[in-house]
Amino acid sequence: xxxxxxxxxxxxxxxxxxxxxxxxxxxxxxxxxxxxxxxxxxxxxxxxxxxxxxxxxxxxxxxxxxxxxxxxxxxxxxxxxxxxxxxxxxxxxxxxxxxxxxxxxxxxxxxxxxxxxxxxxxxxxxxxxxxxxxxxxxxxxxxxxxxxxxxxxxxxxxxxxxxxxxxxxxxxxxxxxxxxxxxxxxxxxxxxxxxxxxxxxxxxxxxxxxxxxxxxxxxxxxxxxxxxxxxxxxxxxxxxxxxxxxxxxxxxxxxxxxxxxxxxxxxxxxxxxxxxxxxxxxxxxxxxxxxxxxxxxxxxxxxxxxxxxxxxxxxxxxxxxxxxxxxxxxxxxxxxxxxxxxxxxxxxxxxxxxxxxxxxxxxxxxxxxxxxxxxxxxxxxxxxxxxxxxxxxxxxxxxxxxxxxxxxxxxxxxxxxxxxxxxxxxxxxxxxxxxxxxxxx
Amino acid sequence: xxxxxxxxxxxxxxxxxxxxxxxxxxxxxxxxxxxxxxxxxxxxxxxxxxxxxxxxxxxxxxxxxxxxxxxxxxxxxxxxxxxxxxxxxxxxxxxxxxxxxxxxxxxxxxxxxxxxxxxxxxxxxxxxxxxxxxxxxxxxxxxxxxxxxxxxxxxxxxxxxxxxxxxxxxxxxxxxxxxxxxxxxxxxxxxxxxxxxxxxxxxxxxxxxxxxxxxxxx
Numbered sequence: 252x253x254x255x256x257x258x259x260x261x262x263x264x265x266x267x268x269x270x271x272x273x274x275x276x277x278x279x280x281x282x283x284x285x286x287x288x289x290x291x292x293x294x295x296x297x298x299x300x301x302x303x304x305x306x307x308x309x310x311x312x313x314x315x316x317x318x319x320x321x322x323x324x325x326x327x328x329x330x331x332x333x334x335x336x337x338x339x340x341x342x343x344x345x346x347x348x349x350x351x352x353x354x355x356x357x358x359x360x361x362x363x364x365x366x367x368x369x370x371x372x373x374x375x376x377x378x379x380x381x382x383x384x385x386x387x388x389x390x391x392x393x394x395x396x397x398x399x400x401x402x403x404x405x406x407x408x409x410x411x412x413x414x415x416x417x418x419x420x421x422x423x424x425x426x427x428x429x430x431x432x433x434x435x436x437x438x439x440x441x442x443x444x445x446x447x448x449x450x451x452x453x454x455x456x457x458x459x460x461x462x463x464x465x466x467x468x469x470x471x472x473x474x475x476x477x478x479x480x481x482x483x484x485x486x487x488x489x490x491x492x493x494x495x496x497x498x499x500x501x502x503x504x505x506x507x508x509x510x511x512x513x514x515x516x517x518x519x520x521x522x523x524x525x526x527x528x529x530x531x532x533x534x535x536x537x538x539x540x541x542x543x544x545x546x547x548x549x550x551x552x553x554x555x556x557x558x559x560x561x562x563x564x565x566x567x568x569x570x571x572x573x574x575x576x577x578x579x580x581x582x583x584x585x586x587x588x589x590x591x592x593x594x595x596x597x598x599x600x601x602x603x604x605x606x607x608x609x610x611x612x613x614x615x616x617x618x619x620x621x622x623x624x625x626x627x628x629x630x631x632x633x634x635x636x637x638x639x640x641x642x643x644x645x646x647x648x649x650x651x652x653x654x655x656x657x658x659x660x661x662x663x664x665x666x667x668x669x670x671x672x673x674x675x676x677x678x679x680x681x682x683x684x685x686x687x688x689x690x691x692x
Numbered sequence: 693x694x695x696x697x698x699x700x701x702x703x704x705x706x707x708x709x710x711x712x713x714x715x716x717x718x719x720x721x722x723x724x725x726x727x728x729x730x731x732x733x734x735x736x737x738x739x740x741x742x743x744x745x746x747x748x749x750x751x752x753x754x755x756x757x758x759x760x761x762x763x764x765x766x767x768x769x770x771x772x773x774x775x776x777x778x779x780x781x782x783x784x785x786x787x788x789x790x791x792x793x794x795x796x797x798x799x800x801x802x803x804x805x806x807x808x809x810x811x812x813x814x815x816x817x818x819x820x821x822x823x824x825x826x827x828x829x830x831x832x833x834x835x836x837x838x839x840x841x842x843x844x845x846x847x848x849x850x851x852x853x854x855x856x857x858x859x860x861x862x863x864x865x866x867x868x869x870x871x872x873x874x875x876x877x878x879x880x881x882x883x884x885x886x887x888x889x890x891x892x893x894x895x896x897x898x899x900x901x902x903x904x905x906x907x908x909x910x
Binding site: 498 | 757778821829833837858871886889904
């Protein structure tokens with residue numbers, strides 16, 4: 252059995268866990284003082300050596316991303332924190348910021364010092380107002396404590412943090428769309444290259460990092476590279492949040508070494524809902540191909556999940572038991588991608604529209620066997636042909652579910668409707684009145 | 693523009709404070725649109741012109757930005773924005789049923805507002821609280837682990853003018869305009885208010901303790 256490793260979440264149960272006092276009493280801002288006495292280059296090297304990989308989904312090595320910044324040309328360079336957590340199933344950064352925002356603030360200061368940034372931005376999705384209150388308060392407290400501003404703790408290092416609330420757009424979690432949004436534009440992805448490291452915010456060198464990635468930095472500075480590399484697997488080092496949701500007895504945030512398995516996590520979380528069995532799940536959010544019971548023992552690290560045909564993503568484990576109709580689940584995810592497609596590129600904008608049409612037809616019992624192939628053909632016109640990863644993500648659950656549960660799609664066609672009772676999936680009791688698809692239009 | 697003198701003076705002072713946060717003026721546009729909603733209750737034609745004047749854009753350019761984001765409302769919004777998550781996970785856990793019953797109970801559909809102007813209903817996309825499914829948001833505060841009954845009760849209480857507390861968040865849900873001002877980046881002094889941390893947030897910590905982990909151990 253793998254032991255859980257609460258690090259970022261260690262203080263979440265403390266009274267007023269979000270305050271600077273609680274954070275400081277638990278050792279917070281000690282790593283900052285240690286970091287300010289180090290050479291910036293040594294900090295970058297330490298994060299490289301730790302093997303920390305981006306916790307926002309892509310898993311790109313964080314230290315390497317920092318190292319891509321061009322040499323100092325005397326102009327500004329920026330750190331932008333992606334706190335636009337919106338991938339369906341992903342719910343780790345929001346509790347982090349609600350319960351312990353200073354973990355991020357301290358990480359931002361250390362990271363900024365390491366990369367030579369004097370103005371950092373935290374882009375939080377706009378639909379979480381109490382989280383924004385806590386974030387603004389934490390920034391203010393950090394200024395008052397002298398952790399931000401001019402000549403921080405006599406180091407000669409200056410840093411300002413600007414907090415920024417988005418306004419409702421999943422696509423702004425894509426790093427270049429986020430930058431456009433932060434510049435006051437429609438949030439649409441940019442052509443890469445140039446990558447943000449070369450031309451990011453205001454066309455200046457920019458590092459865009461996820462909340463959890465940067466919040467992990469103080470602990471690495473504090474406890475050392477070997478402590479961090481002592482957790483995880485060969486190429487997936489350290490700990491991370493595994494967010495369990497859905498038909499599980501104790502859903503929530505489980506901070507564990509990368510490489511833990513769903514079987515182990517379920518054991519800690521009290522198992523699948525009583526009286527039911529696991530049917531399918533996402534390892535890393537709705538943009539990652541679905542898994543089944545066959546993957547209970549797949550180590551949840553980047554390599555193993557990839558080798559098994561999916562992606563570790565944001566470790567957003569959405570669990571669905573045997574009461575759930577996979578066609579319904581996939582249809583709803585697809586409607587999400589259609590709604591959130593930014594419209595910039597044709598394959599994604601038009602493709603997600605047509606995928607939704609076909610899926611709703613099948614789910615409503617009006618589809619044909621040919622529609623199933625049509626779905627896959629349409630996915631083929633989107634995946635790898637879209638401007639950004641949103642289009643690819645839209646096809647993941649469709650392609651994987653047709654592969655794993657084709658007979659369920661066929662049953663909808665043959666029976667002229669959905670064979671499942673929706674009320675059986677719900678967490679409260681009710682009797683299903685005849686399905687009125689219009690109500691969902 | 694039809695803002696009276698004192699409203700305009702306050703708006704301009706707030707806009708200056710927002711612009712001062714950024715190296716480039718235009719970055720102030722998103723928070724400024726939240727600010728406009730805090731005064732007008734939606735992104736009004738006046739508000740668009742005001743923003744355009746502040747950041748040296750045309751009204752058309754500001755509109756192009758405002759219409760991209762779902763939190764910017766193009767019609768006067770209800771005092772309370774009530775959103776039921778109907779993305780897959782919440783929908784399956786009961787969100788679809790909550791939506792159906794709530795929409796029927798209130799008598800309005802997606803993106804519609806009750807005649808008395810109190811409630812605007814919305815089918816939400818994922819709001820990053822999946823471990824609390826099914827989730828409802830009221831003016832962007834968390835109402836976790838909902839049922840059709842609990843959701844209807846919240847809306848009834850709001851329409852009756854009662855204070856309603858979220859399950860995680862401040863002591864009460866504030867009005868749409870007040871919340872919009874917070875999103876414009878102005879603190880309202882409620883950051884320390886708390887309804888307690890929810891069980892799912894602590895589930896991993898509790899499990900770690902059962903394994904023998906103690907706070908402060910490394």
